[in-house]
Amino acid sequence: MTAQLIDGNALARQIRAEVAHRTEALKARGIQPQLTIVLVGDDPASQVYTRHKVNDSTETGLGATLERYPATLAEAQLLDRIRALNADPKVHGILVQLPLPGHMDASKVIETISPAKDVDGFHVASAGALVTGQPGFWPCTPYGCMKMLESIGYELRGRHAVVIGRSNIVGKPMALMLLQKNATVTICHSATADLGAMTRQADVVVAAVGKRNVLTAGMVKPGAVVLDVGMNRDEAGKLCGDVDFEGVRQVAGWITPVPGGVGPMTRAMLLVNTLEAAERAAG
């Protein structure tokens, strides 16, 4: 058996087309959805990612501004800038690219963003809304994973989902979204005693660790759905996920590639959240 591929590029393209369509409707009402991305420092990967995000936005008709600051920017100045963006009615979404320079407290920075403009879904109020099932922005990566499951018509109710990783931006919100769809959810992490024993029971596995080959063929139940969030480099410098793709695809029913899987979906869901923020602001 060879797993079917869930094509993140194709699905993201479809979502961007829907965003473009809804953006047209807002523009017809005189509202220009606007995302401001704040990049502090000159981390090369962050520069590439933020450039991608600006291009995605402008291609779908959303306005996007990239604000760049030197790594030496004082935290207080960044907080002041965020407060000004919060108060600016023309700005609907604010994204502060992570990681931030070491002298900054990332959670303090994120908590300064207005929850109404928190299109990353990283604010504690956004997290609380997800926990309690109230309206709020969902973190883009797990949100994109849910869209991928939806795209294959996967019924989560009664299924066992295993999430590997428990970060605030991927693993934990992923588990909550799966739970909300009535899956039985197990969360694994670095202290999990026998990871394979957990994943072998899973109908759905989400790998969000940041280490190559965390999930290998012998750890996967035949026919399972495998979503690979990881972004790593192999010894040749090639982008790869957390999943041993060539091995696992022989066992799984569905699998996402890296690149071209969850990554493009993360970017697409940022556009969805930004549009949503503009729609809510418009009433």
Ligand SMILES: NC(=O)C1=CN([C@@H]2O[C@H](COP(=O)(O)OP(=O)(O)OC[C@H]3O[C@@H](n4cnc5c(N)ncnc54)[C@H](OP(=O)(O)O)[C@@H]3O)[C@@H](O)[C@H]2O)C=CC1
């Ligand atoms: N595709 C996309 O759009 C995105 C991809 N990413 C990528 O996803 C990956 C995870 O990101 P993020 O959640 O921010 O990472 P973090 O480093 O914050 O979290 C990693 C998690 O993996 C767990 N872990 C570490 N080693 C093991 C192990 N051997 N077995 C089981 N669990 C383990 C950690 O456990 P513990 O809590 O015990 O330390 C932790 O919970 C990274 O590769 C990142 O680059 C991130 C965001 C978006």
Ligand SMILES: Nc1nc(=O)c2c([nH]1)NC[C@@H]1CN(c3ccc(C(=O)N[C@@H](CCC(=O)O)C(=O)O)cc3)C=[N+]21
């Ligand atoms: N405030 C904030 N929000 C984020 O969402 C955020 C962040 N900071 N910091 C960094 C991580 C990482 N992340 C990625 C998103 C998409 C791809 C992506 O599109 N990847 C492409 C490949 C891109 C390439 O070629 O390098 C793919 O998988 O096909 C990658 C990584 C968002 N993050």
